[in-house]
Structures are given as C-alpha cells and as structure tokens.
Amino acid sequence: GEDVEQSLFLSVREGDSSVINCTYTDSSSTYLYWYKQEPGAGLQLLTYIFSNMDMKQDQRLTVLLNKKDKHLSLRIADTQTGDSAIYFCAEAETGRRALTFGSGTRLQVQP
C-alpha cells in the first residue's frame, strides 16, 4: 500500500535554512503537498507540487521533487521562530479517496 515517511524531528538556528525531507512509495502520485500545523491548530496548506515538476518556489519556501527516488523536500530559507511547527507531507493519487499523510516532522527553531 501507499506509505509516506518523514524524519520526526529537526532543530535549526534562527536565520539558517531548514530542509525537511519526505519519501513516498506510490509511483502513481499526482500531487504532493506540504502542510504546517502549529500547536492546538489544524493543518495549514503551505504549497503543493505536481508530479511532473522538479521544483517550485514560493517566497521563502522551495519544494524539490525527485520522482526517480520518490523523494520530496521542503526548504525554508531564513528560518524564523514563527516557523516552529509540525510539517506534514502528503500525496494524492487520481481516484483515491483521500490524501496519504506522513507522520510529521517537528521543526524547532532556536533563537
């Protein structure tokens, strides 16, 4: 079945770049997503990338997709304390009922 995996924890210093990684197994994935969850809140959609793209940039966020290795990454430039949260990657496949989420990566930004 489908599986999406992420490392559990990442700690960076304020001002550094953060790179959060995700691997998936389903080669039929059409779209891949990054969500952010702050404490006590729901998930906020940050960005998504279509599977025929290699890269997408949106302000401080850069998404890289290596379809051959089924590897997705989210780079946050100039990381701020407000970026501290849990980040989820998710994949969608045409015709499936729902997204498949990874287990989340907790990003801690130290001042």
Added chain:
Amino acid sequence: EADIYQTPRYLVIGTGKKITLECSQTMGHDKMYWYQQDPGMELHLIHYSYGVNSTEKGDLSSESTVSRIRTEHFPLTLESARPSHTSQYLCASSGGQETYEQYFGPGTRLTVT
C-alpha cells in the same frame, strides 16, 4: 483563507455521554473528511464523504458515526464516549477537481474522563 469551522474547540466529558462534534464549510466543497490525530502526531482517516448522503469509513476503525445531509455540514457523533476516544479530531474539505488539496478546520480536542 479556507472557511471551515469546528465546534467545540475543546470538550471535556464523562464516560458514557453522547457527543456530537460539528464541522461546517462555506466553500461549497463536495468532499469532506474526519481525521483522528494521536499524540504521536500521525493523522488517521476515520470517515469521509463525497457528497450529500454519501459517507464511508476510513482507514482507522472508529466507533463514531457521521452524516451528510447538507453539503456544508459533516457532524461526527459518539453515542457513548469512552476514555479511549480522547484525541484531537480534525475535519477537512476538498473541492478541487484536479489538485485534491484539503483544507482543515482548527480541530476539536476531546477528553473523556
């Protein structure tokens, strides 16, 4: 900004009580979902709906039930709450015909004592 609402945000209730968690969206989305999020952060799909009068169980078995009588409303009910139901419940909706992204409500933190 997605317009999807959940009430209550926090609920503490005794064992055996019946509860209903409300979820509403004003975006006209046809697809709606309920997830249970455990303390280890992972999301588990427990119910979904593709439209009015359509409901299906998700990947994680749940004693809760749902209904979809109106497009905008997708309530979740527990007939008899137990401590094992203590969790965060997240509602989401999706209307994209091509991109499938889901928009989430703020969640309900349920504690059953």
